[in-house]
Amino acid sequence: MKLDLDEMLQKVQAGRWELRAIDWDAPGADRVRPEQREQLRDFMCDLVWIEHVGARGFAALADKAPDPRLRAIYRCFEREEEQHARAELALMRRWGMVRPGEIPDANINVRLVVAWLDRxxxxxxxxxxxxxxxMLEVALDGALVKFLLDEVHDPVCHAVFAHINRDEARHLAVDFHVMEQNGMRPQTRATLRMLARALHPTAALGLLVYVPLLSRMRDNLVxxxxxxxxxxxxxxxFDQVGSRSPHTRNSVAYRAIRAHGRMVVRRDHPYHYFGDAMVALTRHIPPRLLGPLPAWAQALSERRA
Incomplete structure (x- = not known):
């Protein structure tokens, strides 16, 4: 998936939008039915925090990017993910799910991911x-957001997610371009490096916090x-689009994440016993053991910038 990074950077910069341009008091908030509100609150809370986690991921990618144009694009994506989180939080306030100035608590699985990412x-x-x-953006854009728009008929919600979806489409275009570029490089060293990292205890810990987060989000949706x-x-x-390119298929990282995806989509796979057990186990972790949120996670606010 060949991409002109100069052109993409220009598109990203030209596509910037502002929360203050949204009429948050426009009619339609009452289209969220009372019986929807409580269930939607958990969904929206997950969405807000996943966007914020995504921002941290793009910040890490920006630090590692081998091309200055790609680095600039990732910095823009980091800001966009933070913007998405603030927009979704503003929708929660519009629907009476949070009070002005209130930041919803992250569930224990999000807290675990935040703590792991911080370190x-x-x-x-x-x-x-x-x-x-x-993988996360494909799931977010391809299922979660579409479900939200099917369920909620508030025109402000649809206006907000029209902006978010345009941003996410650019994110995915860059994601698949970079995966293809990564697959063009010799994979022997990449394989050895990935195996070395996989054997490190921090990788195992990352898996232990990542798997129950996905399972818990699925449960909330169901x-x-x-x-x-x-x-x-x-x-x-993710599998279908990535597999179109022989270079992407050549990437050991892509093959590893694709293998995980193939386990996830088989509901009868033993993987789900592990995921469900981890959700049940992590529910018993007292949040106080995790300490305060890191500074980057505390930056979430409703400012309309």
Whole structure:
């Protein structure tokens, strides 16, 4: 998936939008039915924090990017993810899910991911982090956001996500371009480096916090009436789009994340016993043991910039 980085950087910069341009008091907030509100609150809270985690991921990619244009693009993406989180938080306020100035608590699985990222995001190799972010964005854009727009008929919500979807489309275009470029490089050294990192205890810990986060988000969606097959179809898209390029298929990082995706989409796979067990186990972790949120996670606010 060949991409002109100069052109993409210009598109990203030209596509910047501002929260203050949205009429947050426009009619339509009452289209969120009372019986939807409580279920939507958990969904939106997850969404807000996942966007914020995505911003941290792009910040780490920017630090590792081998090209200054790509570095600039990732810095823009970092700001966009923070913008998405603030926009979704503003929607929560519009719908009466949070009070003005209130920041919803992150669930324990998000807290675990935040804590792990704060310590180890810079240790993840560039190719693997690119693939993980692409997988999450495919799922977010291809299933979660579409489900939200099907369920919620507030025109302000649709206006906000029109902006977010345009941003995410650019993110995915860059993600798949970079995965292809990574696959063009000799893979022997990349394989050895990835294996060395995989054997490190921090990698195992990362897996232990990542897996239950996905399973918990799926459970929250199913409680809202979401057909989890829609999520699995979105995850299959990562496989389908990535596999179109022989260079992407050559990437050991892509193959590893693709293998994980293939386990996820099979509901009868033993992987799900592990994921469900980890969700149950992590529910018993007292949040106070994790300490305060790191500074980058505390930056979440509703400022309309």
């Amino acid at each position: 180890h995001a810079d240790d993840i190799d560039f190719a693997t982090l690119t693939c993980v972010i692409a 409680r809202m009436g979401f057909d989890e097959e829609r999520l699995y179809r979105a995850i299959r898209r």
